[in-house]
Amino acid sequence: MSSVLDNIGNTPLVRLNRLPASEGIQCEVLAKCEFFNAGGSVKDRIGLRMVEDAERRGILKPGDVLIEPTSGNTGIGMALAAAVKGYRCIIVMPEKMSMEKESHISVAKRLMEEIPNAHILDQYRNASNPLAHYDGTAEEILQACEDKVDMVVLGAGTGGTLTGLARKFRERCPNCKVIGVDPAGSTLAEPSEINKTDVTGYEVEGTGYDFIPTVLDRKFVDKWYKSSGATMYIALQAMKDFGLKKGQRCVVIFADSVRNYMTKFLSDDWMSQRNFLAHDPRVGVAGTWW
Ligand code: PMP
Numbered sequence: 557m558s559s560v561l562d563n564i565g566n567t568p569l570v571r572l573n574r575l576p577a578s579e580g581i582q583c584e585v586l587a588k589c590e591f592f593n594a595g596g597s598v599k600d601r602i603g604l605r606m607v608e609d610a611e612r613r614g615i616l617k618p619g620d621v622l623i624e625p626t627s628g629n630t631g632i633g634m635a636l637a638a639a640v641k642g643y644r645c646i647i648v649m650p651e652k653m654s655m656e657k658e659s660h661i662s663v664a665k666r667l668m669e670e671i672p673n674a675h676i677l678d679q680y681r682n683a684s685n686p687l688a689h690y691d692g693t694a695e696e697i698l699q700a701c702e703d704k705v706d707m708v709v710l711g712a713g714t715g716g717t718l719t720g721l722a723r724k725f726r727e728r729c730p731n732c733k734v735i736g737v738d739p740a741g742s743t744l745a746e747p748s749e750i751n752k753t754d755v756t757g758y759e760v761e762g763t764g765y766d767f768i769p770t771v772l773d774r775k776f777v778d779k780w781y782k783s784s785g786a787t788m789y790i791a792l793q794a795m796k797d798f799g800l801k802k803g804q805r806c807v808v809i810f811a812d813s814v815r816n817y818m819t820k821f822l823s824d825d826w827m828s829q830r831n832f833l834a835h836d837p838r839v840g841v842a843g844t845w846w
Contacts, residue, residue, distance in 0.1 A: 576792065581795050581800070583800040583804040588696075588807060588810060594666070597811055598629070606679065607638065622638050623676050646664075665843060669791075680714050685716030686723070688720065694721040695724065706804040709808045711737040712727040715744070716769075718777070736780045739784045741759040
């Protein structure tokens with residue numbers, strides 16, 4: 557490998573056996589494990605692609621500053637590309653992951669005006685974002701599956717993964733159902749009535765917004781589900797709802813892993829403070845503390 561950037565893309569597609577079987581699901585379920593990318597998420601692909609496309613267009617000079625508003629994963633991917641290629645990088649994140657994008661996007665714009673030789677590549681509007689998935693993520697899945705996929709399930713943040721992947725799937729396996737997952741409290745899903753809720757915030761990060769990013773093309777989605785759980789949870793539900801059978805195949809995109817959320821979803825205290833634990837795991841069967 558000539559640099560760590562070669563370790564972005566070509567992620568493993570892993571068959572899930574026990575979990576679908578435990579739900580009575582008989583079709584093949586494959587997880588595209590994007591947490592194996594060098595920076596740990598699907599967004600490494602666009603961090604690299606946006607930087608390299610800007611280089612090809614002659615926009616970047618050595619030492620320039622890349623500023624990017626992000627819920628985090630794009631920031632990691634971009635910082636990785638910047639570090640290897642010799643750019644400086646400023647990542648602007650919302651303090652919380654819910655409903656505060658206006659602030660992080662406007663802070664990024666203010667910084668760009670203040671700092672010389674700074675650029676916002678802008679994952680919300682940059683065509684390199686969906687293209688990274690059209691050329692990479694989708695192509696890898698279709699090659700591995702010989703163009704036979706009956707359902708693909710994925711979350712949407714900027715929608716770049718969804719748009720790029722779905723566009724290529726429509727060309728190569730047009731009958732594949734595209735299932736979008738949108739947290740309760742976000743407004744990306746359609747029809748818009750399903751977004752009505754009293755929920756004003758959600759704890760999952762990286763998916764959901766209160767504006768529609770330019771790179772999200774919602775015409776590709778066959779059905780949206782609202783859930784503040786995970787993409788796998790909705791995949792199980794959608795495979796049942798659509799009656800996927802033995803011999804059919806569902807691909808689920810695992811955008812990152814719980815290693816990014818050790819102090820949240822892996823913390824019993826954090827989980828129980830929010831009443832997310834059906835049973836407090838610290839309480840043994842006889843009701844005693846472990
Ligand atoms: N899941 C996670 C954990 C993410 O960080 C992101 C990116 N924000 C996504 C899903 C959605 O990716 P996209 O921006 O391509 O819609």
